[in-house]
Amino acid sequence: MRERLDAVRARMADRGIDGLLVTGEENVHYLTGVPDCEGWALVGERTLHLVVDGRYIEAARRDLDPALGQVLEWSRPFEEHLGALLARIGVTRLGFEADKVSVALAGRLAAALGGVALVQTNGVVEDLRLVKSEDEIAAIRRAASIADESLRELLPRIRPGASEVDLAMELEWIMRRRGAERAAFAFIVASGPRAALPHGRASGRRLERGDAVTFDIGAVVGGYASDMTRTFLLDPVDATMAQVWEIVARAQREAVAAVRPGVTGRDVDRVARDIIAAAGYGPRFLHGTGHGVGLEIHEGPQVAVKGETVLRPGMVVTVEPGIYIEGLGGVRIEDTVAVRPDGPEVLTRFPIQARLEALES
Ligand code: ZN
Ligand code: ZN
Numbered sequence: 001m002r003e004r005l006d007a008v009r010a011r012m013a014d015r016g017i018d019g020l021l022v023t024g025e026e027n028v029h030y031l032t033g034v035p036d037c038e039g040w041a042l043v044g045e046r047t048l049h050l051v052v053d054g055r056y057i058e059a060a061r062r063d064l065d066p067a068l069g070q071v072l073e074w075s076r077p078f079e080e081h082l083g084a085l086l087a088r089i090g091v092t093r094l095g096f097e098a099d100k101v102s103v104a105l106a107g108r109l110a111a112a113l114g115g116v117a118l119v120q121t122n123g124v125v126e127d128l129r130l131v132k133s134e135d136e137i138a139a140i141r142r143a144a145s146i147a148d149e150s151l152r153e154l155l156p157r158i159r160p161g162a163s164e165v166d167l168a169m170e171l172e173w174i175m176r177r178r179g180a181e182r183a184a185f186a187f188i189v190a191s192g193p194r195a196a197l198p199h200g201r202a203s204g205r206r207l208e209r210g211d212a213v214t215f216d217i218g219a220v221v222g223g224y225a226s227d228m229t230r231t232f233l234l235d236p237v238d239a240t241m242a243q244v245w246e247i248v249a250r251a252q253r254e255a256v257a258a259v260r261p262g263v264t265g266r267d268v269d270r271v272a273r274d275i276i277a278a279a280g281y282g283p284r285f286l287h288g289t290g291h292g293v294g295l296e297i298h299e300g301p302q303v304a305v306k307g308e309t310v311l312r313p314g315m316v317v318t319v320e321p322g323i324y325i326e327g328l329g330g331v332r333i334e335d336t337v338a339v340r341p342d343g344p345e346v347l348t349r350f351p352i353q354a355r356l357e358a359l360e361s
Contacts, residue, residue, distance in 0.1 A: 001033055001068050004128060008043050011124050012095065019044050019091030020124060021082075021109075024100040026223075026295035027125035034063040035223050040078055044089045051078055079105070079112040086116055095121040130292065130300050131314040136224060137338050137347075140293065140316055143180065143219040144226035144336055144347040150174040151217065151230065151350055155359060158232065160207050164189040167215075168202035175219045184218030184225035184297050195231065195329040198286050198322060209234060212241050212329035218297060225297045227318050228348035229334035232356050244281065244323045245331045245354045251275040251321040252333040252352070255289055259317065259337050259344040265290070265307020272321040273305075281323045290318035293336050315339040316347070
């Protein structure tokens with residue numbers, strides 16, 4: 001945490017600000033170590049204050065290292081108390097997170113902080129979060145392994161007649177029982193023609209013979225998410241879907257192998273995109289190849305046509321190409337991958353197999 005604050009202060013100096021108001025929930029967690037407190041963190045040149053209301057004061061005092069900073073209990077609205085604190089610690093140019101603050105709050109801050117210059121910032125903390133520590137990667141690995149174990153436990157239920165929503169709820173229940181804090185997002189269970197929807201939330205549809213069934217799932221441990229997708233082909237397997245599955249599996253495998261320091265997200269995306277295009281399905285690959293994962297399920301760096309960030313050791317990204325054919329179905333295969341000095345470490349370990357029979361041991 002100390003290094004994180006030092007890094008933020010260096011960035012503040014670069015931007016000519018002597019205070020940074022951190023309101024993004026994950027950013028507050030990242031800098032203070034206090035999760036889910038609906039608080040604000042104020043980083044000064046030598047100070048850190050975590051502001052919470054009475055509901056969170058006990059947890060905040062317990063979780064914030066007193067060597068790092070101080071917890072303040074304020075009544076809402078917080079901006080009414082902010083001016084006095086800024087005056088006390090001598091902040092004259094206050095940065096705020098422009099992409100986290102609503103227009104309404106920005107207006108109230110401006111009204112409440114007469115003598116203080118407000119400076120829009122973007123990505124000050126998010127940029128630090130791109131490269132994960134070993135502890136952060138361990139949390140993601142744990143979240144991934146809970147998702148792996150949970151999907152395995154669910155396998156006997158993935159049969160014609162089971163409804164998508166029942167499978168999704170059951171999976172979440174299994175994950176929670178196995179130690180996940182929560183589901184990382186509303187699980188996607190998309191079967192048959194619905195599998196052609198890249199983000200088809202689980203519906204009441206019941207699985208049928210011959211369906212492709214896509215599960216896009218993730219768990220959260222210590223605030224950190226995992227993200228994994230598997231598509232299974234039920235008997236009797238449709239010949240087109242079998243072919244599509246093999247193409248996606250190859251694109252995914254090769255793109256995972258391309259994950260290493262020094263390449264951009266765009267380079268990884270191109271590996272998957274070229275394989276799918278060469279097979280004639282370019283226009284059916286409807287999204288980017290992947291995204292960063294951490295405290296948020298979608299964060300930097302992008303693994304997409306616009307992914308200009310150069311990958312560095314400690315970054316964690318997904319690789320998730322897909323092909324979607326309207327009226328027939330779709331296939332997506334996704335792993336969460338840590339960038340290591342010598343290449344990819346795949347954190348989601350569930351086997352990549354089209355047929356459920358191949359997974360039953
Ligand atoms: Zn996913
Ligand atoms: Zn994803």
